[in-house]
Amino acid sequence: MVSLNLEMMKNKITFNEFLEIETKLEIRIGYIRSIVLMPKSDKMLKLEVSFGDGDIRIVMTNIGNRVNVDDLEGRQFPFITNLEPAKIMGVMSEAMIMMVENNEAELEIGQITNGAKLL
Numbered sequence: 001m002v003s004l005n006l007e008m009m010k011n012k013i014t015f016n017e018f019l020e021i022e023t024k025l026e027i028r029i030g031y032i033r034s035i036v037l038m039p040k041s042d043k044m045l046k047l048e049v050s051f052g053d054g055d056i057r058i059v060m061t062n063i064g065n066r067v068n069v070d071d072l073e074g075r076q077f078p079f080i081t082n083l084e085p086a087k088i089m090g091v092m093s094e095a096m097i098m099m100v101e102n103n104e105a106e107l108e109i110g111q112i113t114n115g116a117k118l119l
Contacts, residue, residue: 026082035073037064038089046091060093
């Protein structure tokens with residue numbers, strides 16, 4: 001059973017606030033094809049992520065010191081896919097991975113079609 005620290009939870013939002021966010025946010029399932037630890041960094045990872053139908057994107061993330069990198073490659077995770085691209089350490093990042101922060105919990109998506117839209 002996963003325990004949640006209720007003190008860390010964010011403020012509740014109204015349903016209308018959710019609807020406003022939902023109309024703007026796109027979350028899709030992506031499959032991590034490869035991972036590279038960026039030179040001169042102990043935590044910045046460059047992910048090559050497949051979103052299906054030939055949609056391959058580079059995603060930069062600084063989670064390398066919080067996860068076992070070998071546990072990420074070849075797995076599916078949700079990604080925010082409609083953020084403005086940003087250049088990080090000289091590499092254009094085209095999405096943002098969504099990870100579980102609780103060390104007691106492990107997100108397991110299973111066999112969902114790459115590119116499946118969650119929101």
